Amino acid sequence: MAENKNQRITNLLPYIILIFALISTVLIATHIGQNLAAEGILQIEPTATAPIPADGLESIPTLPNPTPTLPPINDA
Amino acid sequence: MAENIKSRSKAQSRQRVEGILGAMAILSLVAAWIIGATSVKADLMPAIRQAMPAADHFDEINSELYRAWADSTEEILLGYVALGEANGYGGPLTMAIAVSPEGQILGSAVAVHKETPSWMERVLDKDYLAKLLGKDYNDPFELGTDLDGITGATYTTRAMAEATLDASRSVAIFAGLPVDPQPKPRIVIGVPEIVLVALFAVGYIGKRPNFKYKKLIRWGSMLTGLLVLGFLYNSPLTITYINKLLLGFWPQWQTNLYYYLLIGGIIFVFSVDNKNPYCEWFCPFGAAQECMGAFGGAKVRSPGRYRDFLKWLQRGLAWAAILLALLFRNPGIASFEIFGTLFELLGSGVQFALLGIVLITSLFIRRPWCTYLCPLHPVEEFIRMTRKWILGLWPKTKTNA
Numbered sequence: 061m062a063e064n065k066n067q068r069i070t071n072l073l074p075y076i077i078l079i080f081a082l083i084s085t086v087l088i089a090t091h092i093g094q095n096l097a098a099e100g101i102l103q104i105e106p107t108a109t110a111p112i113p114a115d116g117l118e119s120i121p122t123l124p125n126p127t128p129t130l131p132p133i134n135d136a
Numbered sequence: 137m138a139e140n141i142k143s144r145s146k147a148q149s150r151q152r153v154e155g156i157l158g159a160m161a162i163l164s165l166v167a168a169w170i171i172g173a174t175s176v177k178a179d180l181m182p183a184i185r186q187a188m189p190a191a192d193h194f195d196e197i198n199s200e201l202y203r204a205w206a207d208s209t210e211e212i213l214l215g216y217v218a219l220g221e222a223n224g225y226g227g228p229l230t231m232a233i234a235v236s237p238e239g240q241i242l243g244s245a246v247a248v249h250k251e252t253p254s255w256m257e258r259v260l261d262k263d264y265l266a267k268l269l270g271k272d273y274n275d276p277f278e279l280g281t282d283l284d285g286i287t288g289a290t291y292t293t294r295a296m297a298e299a300t301l302d303a304s305r306s307v308a309i310f311a312g313l314p315v316d317p318q319p320k321p322r323i324v325i326g327v328p329e330i331v332l333v334a335l336f337a338v339g340y341i342g343k344r345p346n347f348k349y350k351k352l353i354r355w356g357s358m359l360t361g362l363l364v365l366g367f368l369y370n371s372p373l374t375i376t377y378i379n380k381l382l383l384g385f386w387p388q389w390q391t392n393l394y395y396y397l398l399i400g401g402i403i404f405v406f407s408v409d410n411k412n413p414y415c416e417w418f419c420p421f422g423a424a425q426e427c428m429g430a431f432g433g434a435k436v437r438s439p440g441r442y443r444d445f446l447k448w449l450q451r452g453l454a455w456a457a458i459l460l461a462l463l464f465r466n467p468g469i470a471s472f473e474i475f476g477t478l479f480e481l482l483g484s485g486v487q488f489a490l491l492g493i494v495l496i497t498s499l500f501i502r503r504p505w506c507t508y509l510c511p512l513h514p515v516e517e518f519i520r521m522t523r524k525w526i527l528g529l530w531p532k533t534k535t536n537a
Contacts, residue, residue: 074440080497081446081508087490088453088472088509092460094484095469098253 158521161455168462169382175465180232183247184217188234191217200303201310204234215242216310220303223392224295226250226376226468227385231296233303239273239313241304250385251292252376252468254482259289264296273304274316294391321390328369328394335361336401339417343409354416358423366420370479373398373414375457375511379467382458406519415506415516421475422506425498432499439508446508454511472511 096102184194184202191204191214200219206212215236221228227250234243244265249256271277277297308315335357342353365371377399380386389396398414405413415422428434439446453472460470474491477483483491497504506513 073437074442077437077439077446077501077504077508078442080493080501080504081449084490084493084509085449085453087486087493091472091484091486091490092456092470094486095253096460099464099466099469101464101469 158518161451165382165455165458165462168459172383172463172465178248180219180230180247183230183232183245184219186245187217187232187243188214189243190214197310201306213237216307218303218307219247220299220301220306222295222298222302223385223387224249224251225255225289225291226252226466227380227383229292229295229299231299231303233268233300233307235273235304235307237311239304239308239311241269241271241273241300244268244300246296249292250466250468252471252476254484255289255292255476258482259292259296264293268297268300271300271304273301273308273313275301276319277301291387291392321388323390323393325393328365328371329397331360331364332394332397332401335365335418336397336405336413339413340405342417343411343413357418358426361418362420362423362427365418366424366475366479370476371398372420372473372475372479373402373512374468374471374473374475375454375461375515376468376471378512378515379458379461379471382462383465383467385467403519407523410520410523412516415512419506421473421478422503424478425494425503425505428495428498429500429502434498434500434502436502437500450508450510451514451517453509454514457511474505 093102181194185191188204190206192207194202194204194217195210196202197216202217204214204217206214215234217232217234219230219232221230223229228248229246229251230248232245232247233241236242246256246260246265251259277300305315305318338353338357341347342350342357347353371394377395380395381399387395402412402414405411426434457470457472461467474483474487474494477487477491494505494509501507
């Protein structure tokens with residue numbers, strides 16, 4: 061039973077090592093990118109998004125104010 | 137028999153591919169060096185303005201010295217701004233120094249530097265530049281006596297002080313002020329240099345075949361490396377050292393003896409003995425991983441069928457770190473070691489995350505950083521390969537002669 065468990069762990073080890081190396085590589089690449097950005101070599105453009113209003117709510121599109129023109133009242 | 141032939145031809149073809157890729161890597165590094173060396177130089181004017189913001193305009197005396205005028209009619213001379221250079225941790229560091237006509241330092245700014253960004257930030261955050269203000273061109277500018285250094289950034293602060301002195305003296309000479317003869321640089325030998333030489337000696341003795349106390353001596357050497365070269369002085373070998381060597385940014389030997397002892401010692405032992413005296417014996421980060429491994433019972437684990445992929449991944453990382461350094465003529469720009477993160481607790485969130493992953497993995501896999509990520513391992517492989525190649529040429533030359 062214990063041998064089986066050990067065998068299973070041994071079988072998993074290459075995957076664990078691979079995941080370790082891949083995650084580390086992603087972190088290293090991010091770090092190098094940050095260094096290049098700090099030096100002004102790499103420019104990280106912020107994603108273009110619509111400006112969020114100060115109250116944090118999405119702005120509601122304003123509809124044109126309907127100003128009905130009433131016919132002049134003829135008092136006469 | 138057929139299987140033997142098959143595996144031999146497979147090994148040969150793999151060797152051929154490795155040779156081609158290795159040659160391509162070397163060629164790309166040579167190209168990066170040439171491109172970096174011929175690229176446009178940085179604009180120094182912003183730093184000159186920053187050193188003396190009160191100036192209306194500057195009038196160039198030569199490429200390293202400027203007069204600063206207070207008005208457009210050039211009636212009031214505020215002083216001079218000079219550029220001074222010295223070697224920092226990562227390479228040449230240029231400072232713009234504003235000096236009064238009487239030779240007193242009025243302002244300063246870092247014009248060009250090759251230091252690791254987080255290290256430079258640390259120096260600037262501690263307002264080190266302000267400590268230089270009010271000093272005179274005849275002051276000694278020595279760390280520890282005339283100026284306080286910043287722990288963990290000694291090379292950077294020393295270079296800033298030397299560049300400032302260089303600039304202020306050039307102004308004084310130009311202005312005809314009495315300048316004391318510059319004292320010869322003192323040879324700096326401290327604890328790290330002495331410990332380093334001792335560790336090389338211990339490694340040499342410990343590596344002798346059939347040495348009785350090898351295991352004990354090795355642990356002693358590793359723990360000394362961890363405490364002294366790691367936690368006390370944070371001076372492990374990094375890819376930045378190699379890049380500095382390749383870029384020709386060789387620091388003044390008198391004040392950087394440690395650098396020459398470390399690089400020279402490793403190259404010497406390699407060429408004579410074909411053994412790496414550093415990594416397995418006193419690399420502070422290797423020792424930290426082994427200490428973790430001792431707690432967790434770490435063993436050498438095989439990555440199985442991913443071995444080749446991981447080997448090339450590590451080589452790729454090292455290649456990228458060297459290529460970017462040569463291309464941008466900045467030795468530390470792509471250095472990704474996490475030694476300072478452990479020994480000085482300094483680094484970005486990404487570096488701390490990486491350190492955490494490496495230390496946890498070290499609990500059950502022996503030296504995962506050294507085996508799969510460290511950029512110095514491929515450099516070691518390259519030195520071994522070159523040595524073998526040179527030794528292979530030797531008998532032929534002898535026969536021809």
